[in-house]
Amino acid sequence: MGIRQTPxxxxxxxxxxxxxxxxxxxxxxxxxxxxxAPASERIVMGGIGIGNMGRGDxxxxxxxGDVQYVATCDVRRGAREGAKDNANKKYGNSDCKxxxxxxxxxxxxxxxxxxxxxxDHWHAIMIIEACRHGKDVYCQKxxxxxLREGPLMIEAARRYSRVVSGGSQRVLEDYRGIVxxxxxxxxxxxxxxxxxxxxxxxxxxxxxxxxxxxxxxxLWLGPxxxxxxxxxxxxxNFGTSGNSWRSYIDYSGGGMTDWGAHHFGGATYAVDVRxxxxxxxxxxxxxxxxxxxxHYENGITIFHNKPGVGNMHVEFAEAGQAEGKPVPAYKxxxxxxxxxxxxxxxxxxxxxxxxxAVNTMVVPLTGxxxxxxxxxxxxxxxxxxxxxxxxxxxxxxxxxxEPWQI
Amino acid sequence: MLDKAFDELKKYDWGxxxxxxxxxxxxxxxxxxxxxERGKLEEQLAAVLAxxxxxxxxxxxxxxLMRIGTAACVxxxxxxxxxxxxxxxxxxxxxxxxxxxAATALRDxxxxxxxxxxxxxxxxxxxxxxxxxxxxxxxxxxxxxxxxSRAAALALGAIPGxxxxxxxxxxxVQDGEPTVAATDAKLACAEGLLATGKKSEAxxxxxxxxxxxxxxxxxxxxxxxxxxxxxx
Numbered sequence: 227m228g229i230r231q232t233p234x235x236x237x238x239x240x241x242x243x244x245x246x247x248x249x250x251x252x253x254x255x256x257x258x259x260x261x262x263a264p265a266s267e268r269i270v271m272g273g274i275g276i277g278n279m280g281r282g283d284x285x286x287x288x289x290x291g292d293v294q295y296v297a298t299c300d301v302r303r304g305a306r307e308g309a310k311d312n313a314n315k316k317y318g319n320s321d322c323k324x325x326x327x328x329x330x331x332x333x334x335x336x337x338x339x340x341x342x343x344x345x346d347h348w349h350a351i352m353i354i355e356a357c358r359h360g361k362d363v364y365c366q367k368x369x370x371x372x373l374r375e376g377p378l379m380i381e382a383a384r385r386y387s388r389v390v391s392g393g394s395q396r397v398l399e400d401y402r403g404i405v406x407x408x409x410x411x412x413x414x415x416x417x418x419x420x421x422x423x424x425x426x427x428x429x430x431x432x433x434x435x436x437x438x439x440x441x442x443x444x445l446w447l448g449p450x451x452x453x454x455x456x457x458x459x460x461x462x463n464f465g466t467s468g469n470s471w472r473s474y475i476d477y478s479g480g481g482m483t484d485w486g487a488h489h490f491g492g493a494t495y496a497v498d499v500r501x502x503x504x505x506x507x508x509x510x511x512x513x514x515x516x517x518x519x520x521h522y523e524n525g526i527t528i529f530h531n532k533p534g535v536g537n538m539h540v541e542f543a544e545a546g547q548a549e550g551k552p553v554p555a556y557k558x559x560x561x562x563x564x565x566x567x568x569x570x571x572x573x574x575x576x577x578x579x580x581x582x583a584v585n586t587m588v589v590p591l592t593g594x595x596x597x598x599x600x601x602x603x604x605x606x607x608x609x610x611x612x613x614x615x616x617x618x619x620x621x622x623x624x625x626x627x628e629p630w631q632i
Numbered sequence: 633m634l635d636k637a638f639d640e641l642k643k644y645d646w647g648x649x650x651x652x653x654x655x656x657x658x659x660x661x662x663x664x665x666x667x668x669e670r671g672k673l674e675e676q677l678a679a680v681l682a683x684x685x686x687x688x689x690x691x692x693x694x695x696x697l698m699r700i701g702t703a704a705c706v707x708x709x710x711x712x713x714x715x716x717x718x719x720x721x722x723x724x725x726x727x728x729x730x731x732x733x734a735a736t737a738l739r740d741x742x743x744x745x746x747x748x749x750x751x752x753x754x755x756x757x758x759x760x761x762x763x764x765x766x767x768x769x770x771x772x773x774x775x776x777x778x779x780x781s782r783a784a785a786l787a788l789g790a791i792p793g794x795x796x797x798x799x800x801x802x803x804x805v806q807d808g809e810p811t812v813a814a815t816d817a818k819l820a821c822a823e824g825l826l827a828t829g830k831k832s833e834a835x836x837x838x839x840x841x842x843x844x845x846x847x848x849x850x851x852x853x854x855x856x857x858x859x860x861x862x863x864x
Contacts, residue, residue, distance in 0.1 A: 358816050360848065360850075431649070433646050452720065617699065617700070620730070625726075625727040626755060
């Protein structure tokens, strides 16, 4: 277990030590069996933001014998209570508790790790706060909403030696064929890859509607600018065309960052620039068709929406040799969730370690700034600044609504 | 087109299609590199802040000034920092406008607001990395409101270095979140000191966080820091 925090502070031990009058019986559930690790070796988890994606994530963790799921949190009563009931039904007890405010989960000493699937504008705050409280984190993609959030999340993870995994299961699972072709070497050196994804998110000015009684609206908005409740503003469906929070700039980068997290993640993995960030975002406008070329220091280019080129199309150099190399993959069993849990146990870096996730998200986020300003930009990774473009640098971040802060 | 958009802006409320303001968006992009055009646009936008335009209109203006605002619009924004409804959006612009006047306006606001609005101002000063606010922030470490104390600690951590570290040493341990924030800020300062070669100062901070009374993840961070100070 290396530097893992000790398992002696598990719930059942607390119960045992507190049981003064009643005889202490070690149950078979606590001792474990072929499918279930002993309680002392389980990773104790809670979930924050437990709607669409969060419910799926909960199911994945709940199905694992090496996880004990003890807390759910959501600003919607139905979501948090439903997820809580889900866990309690699975375990046949009532140990899982439901919370409105994520800070109550982070304050619990018995919880080792959390998964986060709130809207994107909350991700950085929750990841950083979780690290400050000694929790490991699995966070749904896109892991960040602004460029400034990236290095701060990495810093928090490294400062406290936390395992922080981004959550894009598609990076490995959807693009394996392209990855194998690029990493295998037979096709020659990679020159470029194209990502087709969109749209950008838009300003939201929807009218006020009456708020459901079971929703904490101010907490849903959190660090985002205040706005009146409207169902379409906060709906968690996967659309990006106006009927969900994924459509709007205060909460999401739109398809560019939402599906973009998968596609750009797959592209950076395929052409092996996951450890890098682009040095230049070239804005092109050909006959009214806007598209981008992200240039990397090793000469590779990632295009965004290049006209006439399909999604994940790879261009190989006409000459030159490329040596095959082993393809990195998940650790443990159970896909990206198993990868995270395995790394929580071993303290290794997960497949979508937060630094790799940030490197990926820098692509669509710098691209969004370039589209917004309609000009090319140079990006300096060391300073995390656009070079010589003061207006672009203003867009690295945005003030958070009080009392939220990173 | 632009004049019509400004007419629309004066009555822009929740529910109005944002497309009516598109000419202003386009003018903001097109005026890049043209100080005179930008200045005129900035002036027109700032004027809306002092008017009785709806909240949604002022929200929009602050977003635009965040992109193109200069020292010229700072007074109009500063006037809103104490306004409970508009304080955040005023900071939305002030936090990102590079002009020193914006930082000065935020520092000045520290004495005029309390509670959550003060937390917002503190957070903006931290996000700006405003070294001139360190003394002000240090005073707030001792605030009676734990949330203000916490915010001040985090802001000092965002301006890492010896001065912030010295201020944080005076932080009195409280239950819960202010201490979590102060600990994080101290670690950020120690990292800053180490990165600038001030190993003995960094080591002193780390040693103070390595004791048995600290949570394990903090002791781990401090121990790793001490090893780094020793060059290991």
